[in-house]
Amino acid sequence: MSMTTADELPWDVESLRGDFPILASEIYGGVPLTYLDNAATTQRPRQVIEAMTTAYERQYANVHRGLHYLSELSTDLYENARDTVQRFLNARRVHEVIFTAGTTASINLVARSWGDANLRAGDEILLTEMEHHSNIVPWQQLACRTGCRVRFLPVTDGGQLVLDALDDFLTERTKLVSVVAVSNVLGTINPVSTIVRRAHQAGALVLVDAAQSVPHGTTDVQAWDADFVAFSGHKMLGPSGIGVLYGRETILESMPPFLGGGSMIRRVTLEGFEPADLPSRFEAGTPPIVPAIGLAAAADYLQQIGLENIHRYEQGLTAQAQAMISRLDGVRILGPGPDLRGGMISFVVEGIQANDLAMTLDEQGVAVRAGHHCAMPLHARLGVSASTRASFYFYNTPAEIERLGEALHKALRVLRRKP
Numbered sequence: 001m002s003m004t005t006a007d008e009l010p011w012d013v014e015s016l017r018g019d020f021p022i023l024a025s026e027i028y029g030g031v032p033l034t035y036l037d038n039a040a041t042t043q044r045p046r047q048v049i050e051a052m053t054t055a056y057e058r059q060y061a062n063v064h065r066g067l068h069y070l071s072e073l074s075t076d077l078y079e080n081a082r083d084t085v086q087r088f089l090n091a092r093r094v095h096e097v098i099f100t101a102g103t104t105a106s107i108n109l110v111a112r113s114w115g116d117a118n119l120r121a122g123d124e125i126l127l128t129e130m131e132h133h134s135n136i137v138p139w140q141q142l143a144c145r146t147g148c149r150v151r152f153l154p155v156t157d158g159g160q161l162v163l164d165a166l167d168d169f170l171t172e173r174t175k176l177v178s179v180v181a182v183s184n185v186l187g188t189i190n191p192v193s194t195i196v197r198r199a200h201q202a203g204a205l206v207l208v209d210a211a212q213s214v215p216h217g218t219t220d221v222q223a224w225d226a227d228f229v230a231f232s233g234h235k236m237l238g239p240s241g242i243g244v245l246y247g248r249e250t251i252l253e254s255m256p257p258f259l260g261g262g263s264m265i266r267r268v269t270l271e272g273f274e275p276a277d278l279p280s281r282f283e284a285g286t287p288p289i290v291p292a293i294g295l296a297a298a299a300d301y302l303q304q305i306g307l308e309n310i311h312r313y314e315q316g317l318t319a320q321a322q323a324m325i326s327r328l329d330g331v332r333i334l335g336p337g338p339d340l341r342g343g344m345i346s347f348v349v350e351g352i353q354a355n356d357l358a359m360t361l362d363e364q365g366v367a368v369r370a371g372h373h374c375a376m377p378l379h380a381r382l383g384v385s386a387s388t389r390a391s392f393y394f395y396n397t398p399a400e401i402e403r404l405g406e407a408l409h410k411a412l413r414v415l416r417r418k419p
């Protein structure tokens with residue numbers, strides 16, 4: 001893969017970085033920040049911060065409740081945000097977009113509502129060995145409640161799904177396949193449409209954990225043909241505390257509400273309640289109003305840049321980083337080559353703890369993550385307990401990758417010298 005050079009950049013990255021005040025920070029009293037922890041959370045441009053500030057300063061009241069000016073305005077902005085997300089995902093219907101607190105909340109909603117209503121002892125849920133804990137634990141909890149069984153499609157040593165095993169794992173007992181679109185450790189881009197087609201042929205529904213894919217490339221839920229798609233606002237320039245569950249209309253309509261309370265009902269009597277229509281049925285209580293407005297501003301910003309451009313640009317940064325890291329002594333990169341991965345690289349260095357490495361990089365202004373990245377089973381599968389992860393976004397530059405390289409060289413020198 002060819003590297004993106006400064007001349008080939010699809011945008012003026014320096015002027016675009018001007019939209020992100022935090023990227024110009026100096027830390028520890030003068031060390032310039034190189035922010036390479038974007039898989040954990042991204043930074044926010046002024047446009048998102050301003051949309052939220054304006055909402056709080058001039059447009060804020062509770063939604064769907066009051067018959068007064070501000071409440072109507074706030075409701076319009078909240079529902080417009082849903083329209084924006086619908087277009088962003090190419091969802092068929094706007095009420096297929098449910099606002100949640102994030103990917104974790106979205107997956108738990110499906111497990112609690114759809115899972116509890118539909119799964120029995122003997123049924124199976126198929127996950128993969130590369131899932132984030134938030135796409136493992138809710139299903140393990142469901143298994144405890146219902147007696148269903150959770151199975152895992154294996155991962156190769158090179159960090160790809162063993163798709164050849166799919167036919168053996170998909171049986172008439174499989175009721176749901178829940179799979180990550182882009183691994184948050186390996187960066188592996190999974191063939192979602194293929195998995196959906198084969199799962200549907202076997203009669204299973206499919207949930208896609210799109211936390212690491214939606215921010216970095218075009219998402220078309222109709223092209224995927226997935227039944228559920230979950231993602232978080234904070235990983236795509238939006239605020240934390242907001243995420244989305246996309247669900248196919250017919251399936252969402254068949255599901256009982258998960259959280260009970262205000263807004264999710266049509267009528268309540270002392271004897272019982274009648275649930276509201278979509279999407280309110282799954283949005284009990286006061287929703288994340290301003291975060292939804294921020295999320296819509298983030299989606300607009302990303303679309304202005306172009307998600308295909310973002311994907312291509314990040315592949316260039318990743319190729320540059322992968323080539324640089326693979327030349328380091330005693331380093332093992334987890335996952336596939338740059339053509340098959342999203343914008344992140346996790347690696348382990350012989351004889352050096354991931355935490356020590358991350359802290360030594362941090363002293364040089366380079367922010368990365370170290371640990372198991374909420375994917376302990378994947379690390380166990382690969383025979384390591386922790387890794388160091390550098391993850392990129394469209395506002396990172398080739399110069400920052402070089403800075404990462406210099407910082408890594410220095411860190412390895414320092415840490416190898418220690419007794």
Ligand code: PLP
Nearest residue numbers: 102103104132134184209211232
């Ligand atoms: N799934 C993947 C692949 C992730 O990377 C993450 C966050 O790191 C999550 C799920 C959970 O997202 P959140 O913590 O925003 O709910």
